């Protein structure tokens with residue numbers, strides 16, 4: 001994905017991002033609990049979105065700088081998190097900070113969207129202080145949530161209807177290999193999950209339009225989009241209550257001293 005496509009998509013959804021369901025907020029809180037930075041830690045929230053990690057780090061008394069390539073996200077971070085040290089529009093591949101500026105760089109659901117994760121990792125190492133930590137999250141599964149397998153299966157089924165190169169924002173990423181290749185040490189991983197109550201099918205559908213998966217829905221031809229939505233709603237109509245189970249993997253590595 002080029003940064004231009006990320007800017008276009010995430011600017012389009014910025015006004016509703018994480019407002020339909022507190023999906024990223026929940027994962028951001030769990031991620032920051034896992035990292036447990038001490039008060040005063042200089043944190044860079046990379047690809048900050050509406051500030052799921054920023055808010056969790058501020059709550060722990062960290063000094064937080066937030067960057068994102070989408071101006072709509074950064075505008076909202078600045079107003080919604082007034083205690084943020086600095087919020088700037090910036091591409092993760094070209095970090096405009098002096099060497100050794102941060103003790104912790106965190107990136108929630110961003111790295112797998114980047115054009116060149118390895119180049120971004122070198123920038124991250126540069127802006128981290130020696131011994132500093134880089135941590136990121138990527139989407140993961142939930143083992144005992146078979147009722148949600150239909151959702152992934154529908155994406156696979158409709159994928160061939162989308163022009164090549166469109167619709168998918170993410171690429172597979174081997175977190176361990178990525179961190180090790182970039183020179184990070186003491187690599188570790190954790191799997192987390194959350195179960196979010198969803199009021200009704202409208203809420204779930206609107207949630208799908210409020211974040212990255214919108215790229216997929218928008219890239220479907222009109223008749224396929226109508227069918228995709230109908231199939232999602234049909235599955236949801238069999239669930240009572242609707243409780244959305246989602247998982248994520250957290251990774252962290254240390255910049256060599």
Ligand SMILES: C[S@@+](CC[C@H](N)C(=O)[O-])C[C@H]1O[C@@H](n2cnc3c(N)ncnc32)[C@H](O)[C@@H]1O
Nearest residue numbers: 006010024047048049052068069070091092108
């Ligand atoms: C899935 S959202 C996650 C946002 C936030 N970290 C969270 O956990 O809610 C991905 C974010 O990464 C940003 N992003 C994507 N590519 C980027 C890049 N090259 N440089 C900076 N930000 C980028 C998007 O604009 C978007 O806000």
